[in-house]
Amino acid sequence: MNPYIPLLAVVAVAFILPVVLLAMSSMLGPKRDEAAKGDPYECGVPQLTPPRDHFPVKYYLVAVLFLLFDVEAVFLYPWAVVYRRLGILGLVEMAVFLTVLFLGLVYVWKRGALEWD
Amino acid sequence: MSVETVVPFVMVLIAALLPLSLLPVMIWAERKVSAFIQDRTGPNRAEILGIRLGGVIHAIADVVKLMSKEEMTPARVNRFYFVLGPFLALFVPLVSFAIIPLADSLNLGGTVIPLRAVTLNVGILFVLAVTSFHVYAVVFGAWASNNSFTLLGGLRSAAQMISYELGLGLSVVGTVMVAQSLDLGRIVEHQGGTLLGFLPAWNLFLQPLGFLIFLVCIFAETNRNPFDLTEGESEIVGYHLEYSSMKFAMFFMGEYIAIIGASAVTATLFFGGYQVPYLDTDFLRAHSTGVLRVMLVSMGAICFVLALLYRRYHRRLTALYHDRRRNEARMLGGMMLLMGLAAVVALLFVSPLPEAGGQVVVAAVQMTTLLVKILVVSFFFIWIRWTLPRFRYDQLMGLGWKVLIPLALLNIFLTGALLVFSGRT
Numbered sequence: 001m002n003p004y005i006p007l008l009a010v011v012a013v014a015f016i017l018p019v020v021l022l023a024m025s026s027m028l029g030p031k032r033d034e035a036a037k038g039d040p041y042e043c044g045v046p047q048l049t050p051p052r053d054h055f056p057v058k059y060y061l062v063a064v065l066f067l068l069f070d071v072e073a074v075f076l077y078p079w080a081v082v083y084r085r086l087g088i089l090g091l092v093e094m095a096v097f098l099t100v101l102f103l104g105l106v107y108v109w110k111r112g113a114l115e116w117d
Numbered sequence: 118m119s120v121e122t123v124v125p126f127v128m129v130l131i132a133a134l135l136p137l138s139l140l141p142v143m144i145w146a147e148r149k150v151s152a153f154i155q156d157r158t159g160p161n162r163a164e165i166l167g168i169r170l171g172g173v174i175h176a177i178a179d180v181v182k183l184m185s186k187e188e189m190t191p192a193r194v195n196r197f198y199f200v201l202g203p204f205l206a207l208f209v210p211l212v213s214f215a216i217i218p219l220a221d222s223l224n225l226g227g228t229v230i231p232l233r234a235v236t237l238n239v240g241i242l243f244v245l246a247v248t249s250f251h252v253y254a255v256v257f258g259a260w261a262s263n264n265s266f267t268l269l270g271g272l273r274s275a276a277q278m279i280s281y282e283l284g285l286g287l288s289v290v291g292t293v294m295v296a297q298s299l300d301l302g303r304i305v306e307h308q309g310g311t312l313l314g315f316l317p318a319w320n321l322f323l324q325p326l327g328f329l330i331f332l333v334c335i336f337a338e339t340n341r342n343p344f345d346l347t348e349g350e351s352e353i354v355g356y357h358l359e360y361s362s363m364k365f366a367m368f369f370m371g372e373y374i375a376i377i378g379a380s381a382v383t384a385t386l387f388f389g390g391y392q393v394p395y396l397d398t399d400f401l402r403a404h405s406t407g408v409l410r411v412m413l414v415s416m417g418a419i420c421f422v423l424a425l426l427y428r429r430y431h432r433r434l435t436a437l438y439h440d441r442r443r444n445e446a447r448m449l450g451g452m453m454l455l456m457g458l459a460a461v462v463a464l465l466f467v468s469p470l471p472e473a474g475g476q477v478v479v480a481a482v483q484m485t486t487l488l489v490k491i492l493v494v495s496f497f498f499i500w501i502r503w504t505l506p507r508f509r510y511d512q513l514m515g516l517g518w519k520v521l522i523p524l525a526l527l528n529i530f531l532t533g534a535l536l537v538f539s540g541r542t
Contacts, residue, residue, distance in 0.1 A: 006129050007215060007235040013133040014211035018204045018367060021184075025363030029188045038192030040264040041358055051265045059272045062514075066279040069522070073286045076529065077242065080293040084536065091533045098526050105522060114518045116511035 061113055072101050120473075124223070124230045132215045132234035136374045139491075141176035143373045146492075147499055148172060154503040167441030168448070179366075186362040194359070195261040202258025203357075203364040206371035209254065213247045213378045216240055218302045220391050220483035221398040223476050231302065232480055240301035241289055244382055245282075248338065251375065252278045255347065258368070259356035271356040273510065274340060274347030280517040281337035281344075287525035288330035291532040292320050292386055305390035309397040317394040321387045326528045328387045330521050335379040337517065340372065341498055343505040344513060380494035381487075388490050391483035401482065405475025406467065408482055413464045420457030424450050 040047050075097070083090050108114060145160075149172060152159025160172035168174065190199065220232040237243050252275050259271020293299060296307040304320075312318045321328050337344040348355035357368045384390060393401065401408055427450030434443050470478065508516070 003236050006125050007237070009129045010132055010215040010234050011212055013129070014208050017137075017211065018207040021207075021363055021367060022200065022204070025184045025186075025366075026188050028185050029362055030185075032187060037189060040191060040262075041266070042264070047265075049265055051263050051268060052260070053265065055268065055272055059276050062276045062280060065518075066283060069283050070279075070286065073283060073290075076287070076290045077293065077299065080290045080529075081297060081299060083294050083533065084297055088537050091537050094533060095530060098530055102523065102526055105518075109519065114514065116514055 058116065065108060065113065068104070069101070072104075120223075120225060121228060121230055124232070125234075128219070128232060128234045129215075131219065132217070133211065136211060136214050136377050139377050140370060140373055141173060142492075143377055143495060144176045144179070145171075145173045146496065147373075148175070150496065150499045151503060154500070164441070164445075167444045169442075169445060183366040184363055188362045188364065191263060191359050194263045198257040198261035200364070202254050202261060203360065203367035203371075205250065205254035205257065207367045207374070209247060209250045210371050210374040210378045213244060214374075214381065216243050216301060217381045217385055217487075218305050218390060219487060220480035221306075222302075223473075223480065225473055225476070232484075233302070236300075236302065238298075238300045240304070241293065241299045241386075244301075245286055245289070248375075248378075249279075249282055251338070251371075252282075254368075254371065255356050258360065262356075262359040264359055266354040267356050267358045270347060270354055270358070273353075274356060277344065277346060277513060277517075278338060278340075280514060281334045281521070284330055284517060284521035284525050285334035285338060287522065288327045288334060288528065289386065290525075290529050291324045291327040294529070294532050294536065295320065295323055301385055301390070305385060305392060308389040309392050311395065317389055317392070319387060319389040319392075324387070324528070324532070326524065326531070330525050330528065331383070331387065333516075333521060335383065336498070336501065337513070339375045339379050339498075341376065342502040343507050345507065346510055346513060349507065376495060376498050377491065380491045380498065383494050384487060384490035388494070390490075391487040393482065393486050398479065398483075401479045402475055405478050406469050409467055409470065409478050410464060412478070412482065413460045413467070417457045417460035417464065420453045420460060424453035424457060427453060 040051060042048065076094075079086075079090065079094055083094075086093075149159045160175040161169060163169065163172070163174040163178040165174055165177075190196065215234040216237060218231070218233040222232060223230040235243075255271050255274050255278070259267045259275075262268075292304065296304040298304060298307075308317070308319050310318045312322055316322050336342075340347045346353065348357075357365055360368065427446045431443060431446035431450060434446055
């Protein structure tokens with residue numbers, strides 16, 4: 001049997017459950033609308049700043065770094081599976097690769113991209 | 118209907134229902150263990166017909182309460198993503214459970230039936246891929262809420278989760294190198310037997326550094342203490358500020374199912390999964406009748422001890438109170454006594470098992486072993502919560518990027534070097 005068929009079944013069960021919970025709570029819960037209720041929560045004062053305004057560029061930097069290093073990490077998996085068949089050559093090659101990866105990290109570190117202050 | 122068609126169905130059901138049935142246990146354990154660590158009683162009031170089960174009923178009361186609350190959608194939110202957030206928070210951890218091997222494959226006259234819902238040869242990658250979707254739940258929920266505090270909270274936790282995902286991915290590479298496979302079934306098989314003659318051959322002992330990095334990273338991934346900066350109950354506003362009723366509960370439930378799932382993955386990768394320490398599958402299968410006897414004896418013993426404890430509890434309650442509380446101890450004690458007697462009677466009628474029956478018994482023992490391991494790791498999650506103080510945000514990001522990632526790279530290099538120089542390549 002195709003292994004993705006049971007996976008689909010699990011996905012279906014996991015899909016139905018939250019939908020049922022959401023439907024049940026929207027049927028069971030009371031509905032009392034008031035104008036002030038829909039206001040965003042800002043500790044009791046009217047909203048001061050637009051909610052989707054500027055945010056620190058640091059977060060963007062973290063996301064970009066994550067993409068870079070995650071893609072490089074993915075390269076390690078196929079190598080790890082066949083590593084024992086590659087022997088010493090595989091070790092040397094990967095040592096070079098890991099060194100380059102690590103130098104990249106050191107560069108980012110020295111440029112201060114990992115500092116939060 | 119042959120066995121080959123029934124077993125996958127049963128496995129899908131187990132994979133879907135196991136995390137759900139562990140959920141109230143986990144919530145109960147969180148409260149009771151917290152109470153135990155802080156030297157207080159914990160929840161014990163909610164009851165159904167006098168039955169309190171030491172506080173488990175509180176989980177049911179919570180669900181009823183949260184479900185009957187008003188479902189509020191604030192004005193000017195993006196409705197689609199506002200619903201998608203909590204939906205994903207529950208959906209993603211539920212799916213990630215499907216890949217865990219629950220017991221060794223059945224082998225009935227040549228047909229091999231794997232005892233897990235989904236058998237993929239990319240096991241670990243599946244786990245990493247699915248769990249990384251959890252960050253979308255946070256980001257969608259935070260962004261759609263139309264609130265500056267939730268947006269900041271969401272960004273904070275998104276940055277945290279993706280940073281620690283790197284360490285998580287890199288720490289598992291060493292395990293893959295040892296087992297030479299991404300398949301979780303193969304990784305568990307590889308952890309059977311012993312190391313140096315006395316240690317179980319778990320990856321915990323083969324990959325101690327990798328295990329430590331992995332453990333720290335799953336704490337950060339599931340947003341638990343000491344890395345719970347997403348929410349930080351009393352100090353910081355989190356990403357689910359605008360959610361109420363069931364939508365809030367779904368974030369909450371998803372978090373606990375993620376903890377159970379993370380415990381299951383930890384148990385599978387580093388604690389030998391379903392492997393019973395020192396007893397491998399072949400040994401268990403060869404002695405399946407004896408295994409069944411041991412199972413029944415231990416079950417009977419546990420039931421009798423519980424019955425005895427309930428009897429003493431009942432006596433104490435009778436002296437103190439004159440209400441329905443007395444009935445619970447009497448009823449549950451009676452049930453335990455009956456179950457213990459049933460185990461004894463079954464023990465008298467045990468006859469040598471046929472091949473298939475023996476394999477099913479062994480599978481039950483292995484599933485129980487896995488369950489015990491999952492619960493132990495989950496207990497560790499709660500224990501840590503009351504042991505370590507929360508990290509500051511710059512410390513958190515510093516630990517992830519400057520400590521864990523270099524350490525994980527070192528771990529990969531050390532594993533590779535050790536494998537080469539011990540001649541195992």
